[in-house]
Amino acid sequence: MKKKIIIFGSGAHSKVVFSEIIKLKTYNFLGFVDSLSPKGQKVISYKKKTFFNLGSIEEVIKKKNKYGKFSGIIGIGLNHLRKKIVNDVFKLDKTFKWETIVSKDCILNGNVTIEEGSLIMSGVTINTETVIGKHCIVNTSSSIDHDNKFKNFSSCGPGVITGGNVKLGDSSHLGIGSIVEQGIEIGKNTVVGGNSFVNKKCEDNKLYFGVPIKKIRSRKISENYLK
Structure with missing residues (x-):
């Protein structure tokens, strides 16, 4: 059974991360999470399927039952911003699973x-x-x-x-x-x-x-x- 995964961030680097996830064929990709972009904004299309910004970190983590059990990876190049996102997620869910x-x-x-x-x-x-x-x-x-x-x-x-x-x-x-x-x-x-x-x-x-x-x-x- 494929694992569900989200990407934190919806900029250019996140799309490269998306392409690597798709190639692995072991994940069911849910969408992107970006607190700085509008919820529902289109991020990328792949094989006639479009993926959107699911909402802010707080929205998605607090409503994770809506999506079922999922893990995440950060699609942001700047080191200090990846660290900030990890800290923000940890405050909401200390057991959140990060994928490699x-x-x-x-x-x-x-x-x-x-x-x-x-x-x-x-x-x-x-x-x-x-x-x-x-x-x-x-x-x-x-x-x-x-x-x-x-x-x-x-x-x-x-x-x-x-x-x-x-x-x-x-x-x-x-x-x-x-x-x-x-x-x-x-x-x-x-x-x-x-x-x-x-x-x-x-x-x-x-x-x-x-x-x-x-x-x-x-x-x-x-x-x-x-x-």
């Missing part, structure tokens, strides 16, 4: 751990002994080598390459096409700009960019780093 979505078109080599709520996209390769924490995103065609540790709510853009033994801190982001040398540690709430080469340790709450990287400035957790 692993694309059928990715490669997991050996002993790879992917924790709840995380999303692994098409074309990704993750090598053995790597641990991807809770509510992370490993984006399209990225290559994550052995013994990496992505902490909770961290993410990487498409085409990122990491060497072995890389540590990515809580809520940190590696921009599109960036490369991280082996053994590098990146602090929490830090962003590495796209197409950068990371060859040294990165501090917490900072923005880095360049080939090789340079520390640009401090950053706030809530700053938008995705366009």
